[in-house]
Every structure is written in C-alpha cells, then in structure tokens.
Amino acid sequence: MTLVYVVAGEASGDVLGARLIAALRARRPDLDFAGIGGPRMAEQGVPSLFDYRELALMGLLEVLPKIFRLKRLIADAVADVAKRRPAVLVTVDSPGFTLRVARPAKALGIPVVHYVAPQVWAWRPGRVVKLKEEVDRILCLLPFEPIFFELAGVPVTFVGHPVLESGADHGDAARFRAVHGLGAEERPVIVMPGSRRMEAQRLLPIFGGALRLVAQQLPGLRPVLPVAPIVAEAVRAAAADWPAAPILVEGNEAKHDAFAAVAESHGAGLIKSGTSSLEMAVAGIPHVVAYRLNPITAAIAKRLVKVPHASLVNLLAEREVVPERIQGPCNPESLAEALLRPMLDPAVAAAQRVGFGEALAKLRAPEGLPSEAAAIAVLGIVEERGGQ
Template identity: 35%
Template sequence: MSLTIAVVAAEPSGDLLGAALMVALKSRHADIRFIGVGGPEMTAAGLDSRIPLEKLSIMGIFEVLPRLPELLKLRKQLRLWLIEQKPDIFIGIDAPDFNLGLARSLKETGIKTIQYVSPSVWAWKEKRVKKIRASVDRVLCLFPFEESFLHRHHVAATYVGHQMADQLPMSPNRREAREELGVPEDANILALLPGSRATEVERLARPFLQTAVEASAQLDNLHVVVPLVNATTRDLFEKLAEPFRSELNLVLVNRNATAVITAADVVLLASGTATLQGMLCKRPMVVGYKVSSLTAAYIRLFRMIKIPYLAIANLLCDEMLAPEFIQERCRAELMTPAVVQMFTDKEQTQNIVKRYTEIHEQLRCAAAASAAEAVLDQLRYTGGGANHA
C-alpha cells in the first residue's frame, strides 16, 4: 500500500530532522511519497517541496509582524494544496507558530497529524498546551522531560530522542576537523555561530565579531571560523563583517557547522539547537542572544519565561556550563572575558567535557528510527492509508 506523507519544516535544524526521518520511514515502508516544505536535506531525501524553506524561517513575537500577511497567505495556500493531496498523515517539524495552525485545519478534515519537536511550553506560554492538544494526534519529543510534561497535560506524546545525539561521535576528532577546514593545527580556534536566520545574524554578528576582536588581543594566533547555513546569511554576514576583517583571521564556511564546532577550542553561538550541537561535540561554549526590544519588553512584562536557562545545553545539564548573555548583556565587553576564560581554564574545560559526555550518552536512543516507528504506529492505530486505498 502506498503512503503519502506531508512534512513541513521551516528552518535548517528542522530540515536535518526531517531528512533523517524520511530516510528511516523509507527503510520501513518502500512506497512513500513525501510532500510539503523543506530545505536541501529533505529535498535530497525525496521531498516534493512546495515552498522554499527560507520563506518560513523567522523568529520572535514582533519580528514576524511585517511578514505576517505573507506567512498567512503561504499557510492558506499550503493548507488548500495539502487538503487536495489528501496525505495519510501530516508531520509538522518544529516551527509551532506555523505548523500547529496548519495541523489543526488539516485535522479538522480527517487528516492525521503529528508535531515532531515539542513546542517549548515547558519554558514559556504554557497555555499553548491546549492548542497542541486540539491540533495534533501525537507529539514526538526530543528530550525526556518534554514527554512527562505533556503527559501531565493529557497530550499524547512519545520521547524519540534527538538524531544529532546518534550521529555525532562520543569522541570528536579535532585534528581531522581542522584538516578538513584547512585551519592550522596549532592555532587557537574560536567558532562563531550567529544563528540560522537572517534576523539573528543581523543582531548577533556585530557583538560576536567585536568579542572576537577583543579576544584576539588576549589570545595568540586566534583564528575565527564561521559556518553560514545559506547564501542569504553568508552575504549578510560578509557585509557586517567587513569593518572587522583587518583585525581578524576570519574564515567563512558554507554550512558544515559540525566540522567547525569540532575544530574549535571555544564556540560563541546563538541560543538554540546549536547549543545542543556544541554540547554533543564536547566544546566549551558561550551563548549570546538578542530579540527585538519590543519582543524583549513583552516577554518581561508578562513574565513569559519559566526556566532558569535559555540554552538547551544548560537545561539538559541543569547548570550553566555555557555562560548566557541575553539581550542587553549580549555585548563584547561582557562576553569577551567569558570567551577568554574558556580558552585558558583547562580544568573548567575538562569538567565541561566530562558533563557533556554524560548527557550525550543519555540522549543516544536511535532517534530517527524511533520517530519513524512512532509515525507508522500512529498510522496503524488510526487506520492510515485509507486516503489511498
């Protein structure tokens, strides 16, 4: 029996998750047609992508407002097309603000729905759990604490793990990564990851680069390596980096964030999935992040953040091993001392590597295979395939 599975991702991290899930599904059920929205990884895995992924990639409460009409129009077009295609199941990968509304409208027509990556309702906007319950038949969770939280709120949820924990080695090879990137074996390497979205790069590139300049005055032979996820973010970063080039040994890399992080001694990065990647690569990190002043004021006014740390790595470790510099604290004069200390305090680095290794071992659980089984179980449980019988 053939299956049609709709999958929608809205950013590079979701593209990677989606591609691995698609491969795992095809290994279990040969006759599957994948439709929806994805990036290069999902397209390579066989997705018929209806909309460029970059059109959906945006972060923040007020940042989305200028593009809201366009996003609503795209979601309506996608909803009508998916209803016409009659997929056996819809899988929204992360991007809950876009995907949950789409999932709910599809569910109302009888299409089964899954959200892959739990919305961070355990961190902020807890009331969204009602929307999750109404929109999807099941949530596939990356972290164990998410499953237990959703169960307490009567949402069907399955912990499947994060495929990155399965893919990345327990002992990353720094020397091989440096050879691959062509950076000196004996250099001090600082990796900068200013985010995967253009809005993040716009806000973080300057403070990150200024931090690198100030750190280079205190560290011998410092090389700064920056992976950029696509041509849009690379062009933007190159423009913002121009005033700093004369003061830095700067290397820009297309994608390949894993190699860049592995090659680094220390990583300065945006809060988000990248901190999980840094943790799994066992690298000391400093985290910086900024949203618009309106978004920050709104979050503070309504006390929306319910967690002690923003970085996933710190939440998983339950301690701030990666110092966080958020909003007005995301400044070079504050971040530079933290970055330099990560280079020079070898005992601290050993403790960080030990703790990150412990968490990595806990997170390994064949995530893509587990997610694929959960999708197929949902189809079996609900009589999947009826749309194409």
C-alpha cells in the first residue's frame, strides 16, 4: 500500500492531521498511514510513534532544559521515516520539531509537504530560503502567504483555513447550560490560556486577576475554560481561587457548546494570541487577545517580529478589530477593561463582529473545504512521484 506519513507536534496539528487523513482516505481508500500525533489522529487509526505531549514547549528558555530529550525524539522520528520510506511525508505546523524531521527525509528523496506555513513572514524572513531545502510544497492557511513564498521560490498552495470547518459556530447553548447547571442570571465568558503548559502557567494568574476585576462589575460572571488534556491539571490548580468556580470543558463538541452559550449571553472571550482568536471570530464572540513571553524571549522576539498585529483577525482585517494586550499591557487591569467593553456596550460588540466578517471572508479556499483542498495538494505530490 502507498504510505503517507503525518507528523504533528501539538494539539492543533493533531486536529489538522486527523482531518487531512480523513480527506485523503475518502479519495484514496488504498492509502496507508503512519506518523506522530495525538488522540484525533489515533481516532483515524494512526497510532503515534511517541507521546507528542513531550513536544509541548514554547520559548527559548523553556526548551533548553529538555534539549537533549527533544533531540532524541527528533532522531527517533527521522529513523522511523527513513525505515518506512513513505510516498510522502506531511509535516503539520510546529516547525521547530517537524521541519527537523523534514530536512533529512527530503535528503533521502522522500517528498515533503508542510501543512501550515511557518510564520517567517512575521519574523525571520531570511529563514524562507532554507525552506527550499526542507520541503517540496507548503500548504498555506492565510491568503497573504503564497506571494511571500512564491517570491522565494518555494512551491505553495493556499488551501484555506481549517477554522472554517471547525464547527465553532454550531454549538448548542441550551445543552451547555443544562449540562453545567448554568443559571439564567449567570453570564459565561470564554477563557483560553493556550494548549502548552508554559503558556498556561504564565497566563492563568494574569487572567485570574482580570476576572476578579470584571466580576466586581458583573456579579454573574462565570469563566468557562476549554482545555487540552495536557494542561488540564495546571488549569484546575491555577483557577482554584478564581471569583467564580470555572467550568472546564474538554473536546470540540463541549467547547463549541460553550461558545454558543457565551455568544447567546452576550459574553466575551479572554484569549491567548493565536488561532483561538479565529475560533472566536467564527463563533461571533467579542474578545481580547493577550500574550506574555519570558522577558528574555520577548526581547529577542521584539527585534525579529515584522508585522503590525499579534491577532490573526487584525492581520486579516488590516486594522485593530480586537484589542491586543501583549507583554506589559498583558496585566489584569488592562485585560479587565478590554474584556468589559463589549460586554457592557453592544455597539462595541457589534463593531467587532463586523470586523470578524471581513477577516473570515479572506480565509476561504478557491473551492471545497480546507481539508479537502489540502488532500488534493498532497495527492498531487503522491501521484507525481508515482504513488498511484
């Protein structure tokens, strides 16, 4: 059988990898799959070479203590790919890990497709030159990315953003309220501190401080935290002294039900910078984007970042649709003020939703769902190399 090897390094990549595998299998039932991923890929019948949660690190200083273990995991992944000799290697996001597997695979003559363009357009633009040595094609999620990679001579396909098929706008608010016994007077807010342990540990105390301030003006406030299993315990511990007992939800269905309940209640979101902001836009939830790095990592990043906004919604809309609170401004007082505004002023919430529409309109692929467009691009490589 023709083997497709899929490598994902974190929860979001696991979801993308699973959707891609399903779309590929729908077109080519004869395909076989192997790789590195998490529970979503396992549901598609692809067990992981090792527990991908070991890769859930963020920031220069956070990586250093585990550098030798990470090198071992990379070596194990490279050895497995070399042994299996797949028709194509698909690396999904997490470039710090996945592209270190891609380079030696490509050197062996194995075609490599990287799904989710590395954000070298945002920082380290010179890094794009090396991508030609690591991948045969990049699948871009954002509409402004292809021209950047094309100019550098890297083959690229815009496949649309998978958030459009996430179901974030199809939750059941009544079910969420019933399951969690949420009273009519309670006003839920979404809190998303990220899927990496270091992110959650750094942001949760700040988010908790912001919620205490918000609760002084909105007594019925009830925080709702969609959590990945890898950070669930850290979240429970950090939220133990919050002003209202937080509701923790796991899994996409429960998360999307929470989104629906927040939207219906005219709530808002306190969101870590990243794809979560796009989920909020799809669900129609006004929000504030926040992030704080280790000071040394932040100082390095400040010298390298080349874009005017941290939020993908703002980048796509080319203006500040949602407020951003990064580094110093990521503090309880500033976050509380930004979170309260759309909850207290319907005009502010409505203005954000107009901006959401502008941003999301740019994320649609020329045809089909994003996962289907990605599958077509991957199959093009397979068939080009004789994997009929």
